[in-house]
Amino acid sequence: MKLAWHVAPLLASAALALPLGACAGEASPRVTVAVAPAPSSSAPGVLLPPEAFAGISDVHARSLALYGEAAKVIASPRCQNCHPADSSPRQREANEMHDPPVARGPEDEGVPGARCTSCHQDTNLELARVPGAPKWHLAPLEMAWLGKSTAAICKQMKDPTRNGGKSLAQIVDHVTHDELVGWGWHPGADRIPAPGTQKDFGRIVAAWVDTGAACPEESR
Amino acid sequence: MRVEVPRRAFLQGLGFVAGGLALGIFSEGRSALAASRDRGHSEIPNPNGTLTAGGLRPNAFVDVAPDGTISIVCKRSEMGQGIRSSLPVLIADELGADMAHVRVLQAPGDEAYGDQNTDGSHSIRGQYDEIRMLGATVREQLVRAAARRWGVAPAECTASGSLVSHPRSKRSAPFAALVAAAATLPLPKPGEVKLRPRSELPHAKAPIPLLDGPDIVTGRAVFGADVKIPRMLTAVMLHPPVVGGKLARFDAQKALAIPGVKTVIEIPAPASAPYGFGSLGGLAVVADNTWAALRGRKALDVTWDHGANATYDSRAFRQLMTASIRAPGTVVRKVGDVESALAGAKTRIEAEYFVPHLAHASMEPPVAIARIDAGSGRCEIWAPVQNPQATRTEVAKALGIGEDRVAVHVTLLGGGFGRKSKPDFCVEAALVARAAGVPVRLQWTREDDVQHDYFHSVAAQRIEAGLDESGKIVAYRTRIAFPPISSTFKAGEVRPPEGELGQGVLDAPLAVPNVQAESCEAPPHVRIGWLRSVHNIHHAFAMASFVDELAHARAKDPKAQWLELIGEPRHVTEAELGVKKVPNYGATLEQYPIDTARLRGVIERVTSLAGWDRRHADPARGYGLAAHRSFLSYIAVVAAVVRTPGGKIKIDEAWMVIDAGILVNPERVRSQLEGAFLFGTSIALYSQITARDGAIEQSNFRDYKLARIADAPRAIHVDLVESDEPSGGVGEPGVPPVAPAIVNAVFALTGTRHRELPLAKAGVV
C-alpha cells in the first residue's frame, strides 16, 4: 500500500465539516474537524492500523497523524451523538435532535420518567430498532465533542479535569474495552458504524499515547 | 344470553327503521365489561345484555327494569368526544332519571338503532330533539301510569330523580313501582309527548361527569385489544408495501420455526381498484402471542409484485399537481365573469398552497377480535369501530354470509379520527379467524397503521385575486387538485367531485362580485379516506392563508380583511355562492343556514379575547387569525407564536371561539377544541406522509411526527358562544382554522410566508 500523506497541512484544507442542521436552531453551528491528511487509501469506514503510520519518522508528527486517524472515529455520529454540549443527545447521521425529546438530567442518565434506560436496553433491539448497550447514558458535559474542533477535543481528552479523571493509560483502556464505547462499531439497524473496529481504535489511541499524545493546534 | 325485543313495535313513531335482524338489542357497556372482569367472571366479555324481563322498553334505547335500574343504550362509538357521557344524560334528563340508577350499554352494530356511524361530527347535531324524545317517551309512559293510579291528570304530574310526583296532592312514586303498569299502556302517539324546556334539564345546570374516566385512569377500560376470548390466538399482517400489490411468492418456513407461531395464512389481495373497505391482502402470521407473531412476520421471506401504483412518487406527484392547478379545471362554482375580471384587474395576487398526505395515527392502532362458530358459521367481531353497521356489512360480504349472521360489538376506541370507520381490519380478522379455525385477535402494528392507512388527500390549491384601481377585490378564483375520497370506492375518480368540495370551497361566503372554483385532476395511488375535518383541512389552510396574504398585500388588518371578504350579516344562498347545490353536511339551508353573522361573530369575539387590536404592543409575539365554518359550526382561532432562544418557532398561546348552537356537554366541547388545537398543531408543524416507488416512506412516530407536550401552548383559551341555534358539530370543526392561524402568526412574527405544510420541512420548528 502506497501511502501519500503530509503531516504539515493539518489545516482547514482537509477539514471535514459536519453540518448540524437538525439542532433546534442554535445559530447553525458547524463542527470543523481537522482530519489528518490521511493516507490515500483511507476510505470512509476504514481505520488504518498504527503500522500504516510507521513511516513517519518524526514522533510528534506521527503522533499527530495517529490522532488524526483516531479523529475519524471521534467524528462519527455514533460517537458524537452521545457527546453533546447541551442537554439533548443526538441521533442519526446528521446529528439530529433526539426524538422523542429527552433531557440529560443531573447524572447524564436522563430525568425521572424519561431516563436513558427507560428505553435503551443492554443490547440493540432488532424489531424495535432501539439502540442499546450496557449503562447507556450521555457523556458528561465536560466531555462534550459536538461543536468542538478536533484540536479542542484532543486537549480535552488529555485533561483529567475534563476526561473523568483518567490517565492516558486509562483512556486507552476505556476506549479499547468499554462496552458503551464499543457500541459505536455495532450500532444495529441501518446506522453506519464508526470506522474500523473498537480494537483498531484502541490500538490507534494507544499508539498515539505512546508517541506522546500530540494534539494539533487550532486551525485558526 | 340474548334478550329478544319486539323492536318494530318499540320503534314506531321514532322514525327508525327496524332491521328485522335476529340479534340481541343490548350490549353490555364497557364499564360493565370491565366490572365483569373485575369480579372474576368469564373471560368472555358478555356482549349481550343482562336485561331482566318485565321492564319498560318503549324504544330500543331505554329500558326501565322492575327494580328501577335504567339502562340507556349509547348507539355511537366513544373515541374521546365523551359521547357515552353526553348521550345517555340527554335521554336520562328528559326522562327524569336519577343518574345513580342509570347504566350505559354500548350498542352493537344494528340498524335498529338507526344510523350509528360515529363520523362527521353528527352524534348530537341534527338530532338534539330526537334523542331527547327517546327519554321523553319513557317519561310519558311512567307519568301516565302514575296519573292513572292516582286518578289525576297526567299533565299535573312531574318526573325527576327517578320519581313521578303529583305536587298538588303531594304524592310520588318511584319509577320502579310504575314499571309494570306503564309497560301495559299503549305507546303515546306522536305529538302527545312533549319535551321539557331546555333550562329544566339537569345537565344544563351541572357538569356531566366523564362516564369512563374512573376505568381509564385505573387501566380497567376495555379498548379493542383488551378483549379476550378463550382459545384466542394473535395475528399480525404483512401487507403489500404498495396498494394493489400482490404476493409473487413467499416462504414461511422460517416464520413457522419461531416458537409460538402456529400458521401463516395468505389473504388474497384485491383484484383491482377500488379498494373500498376490503383487506389489502398479504400474509397473516398467527401465533400464541403478539411477540411470536411479530418475530414470525420478521422471518417471512416474501417477494411482491408491486403492481401499477409502484410508480407513485410524492415528489413527482407534487409537480403533476402543480401543473394541474395551473391549468383550467372543471368549473364547480361560478359567479359573474372571473376571467374578464382577472384580466382587467389593476393588481393580481396569487398563491399556491400545498398540504401533504396525512395519517390518522390514533394512539390505538387498528385491532379486531374475530370468532367464527364452526358449526353455524356465525361470526362475532369485537373491535374499536366508528361504524359497526358498515363493519357488519363488510365482514358479511367478505365471508359470504348474511349480515344477520354477523355480530359486531363495539369497544372503546383509542382514538378514531375517521380511521376506524373503515372496517378493513375487521374484515381481515374475520378472514384470518376463518382460515385459522380459531378465534383471532388481529393486531395492526404502528407500522401497518402509518403505511397502510386511508390517507388524507395530498392537496394543491391555487388562489388568485384581482383588485381594481381602488384596491377593491373584484375577482377570486381558486383551483383545487387532490385525489378524491370517492376514488376509494369507485375506480377512475381522478378529481374532486362537487360533494367533496362542499367542505370550504363551494360553501365559503365571499363578498366578491366575480368568483370561480375549479376542480383539477390528481389521480389516486393510495387509499384516500376522511380524516378528522376532512377536506376542510386543506381548504381552510389555503383560504385562511390567502385572506392573510390579501390583508398584507393591501396593508389591511387581517381581521378587517376577514370581515370584508365575508361581507355583511346575511344567510348566503346557493345563487349567491354560484353553485347548484351546497352539500351543507346533509342538512338543508333552511335548517342550517350559512350565516355570515355567526362567522363574523366568532371572529369579533376571538380577536377581542386575544387582544388582537393591541397585538403590536408585544413585538416578541406574532399573532395569526383564521376562521372557518364546517360541520355547521363556526370557529375562529388566534394563535400567538414566539421565537425560542434557538431561533425556532414555538406556539405560545391560543384562543378559540366556537359557535356550535346548542351545546349538551360544554366541558367536553372545550376538551374537543383543546384537542383540535393540538391536532391542528401536528398538521401545521410536523406531519406528512410521502411515497417513493409506491411505498410509504414513514413507518412510526419516528418519522410520522405528532405534536408532543412541549408543543402545546402555555394556554389554550376556549370560549363557547351561548346559542339557541340547532346544534352543530364539535369534534371536527376546531381543526381546520388551526394550521392557517399558526402559519399566519409565523408570518406576523418573521415576515416569511409558508404556503406548504408541515413547517418542519422549512426548518421553522
Place this chain on the structure above:
Amino acid sequence: MIRFRLNGTDQALDVDPEMPLLWVVRDVVGLTGTKYGCGQALCGACTVHVDGEAVRACVTPIRRAENRSVTTIEGLSSDGSHPLQKAWLELEVPQCGFCQAGQIMTAAALLAKNARPSDADIEQSMSGNLCRCGTYNRIRLAVKKAAGT
C-alpha cells in the same frame, strides 16, 4: 423460568426471555391496562415501573425485569386513589383514554423523585408520552394539581 413481582404478586413464567414486558403483561399474564402504541419506545403508551423507575414496556425484554418489581397502572393504587388518578379525574384529562395509563405512570415516576416539579420538569419527563387527542394542557395542570403546586 423468569421470576418477578407484578403489582405485588410473585410471577414465575416460562417465556422467551427476550419477550418485551408489554406482551408478557398483556398476553401472558392478562393485564391489559398497559397499552401498545408503537413498539419502539416512541409514544409512551406502554409505560410501567420497574423498581419504581418508568420504563417503556414495549422495548424492555422480560429478562431485564427478572427478580425485580414491576408496577402497572392496575397496581398504581388499589382503588384509583393515587393523587394523579384523582387529579386526572378532577380535571377530566382523558379524551379517548388510550395513552393515559402511560401518561399517569410516567408522571408518577416523576412525582416519586420530584414532589414539586416545575413546568420545565414536567415537560422534560412527559415528552416521551404522545397523546393524539391533545390533552397535554390538562396533563400539565393535573400533574401540578397532584403535586399540590
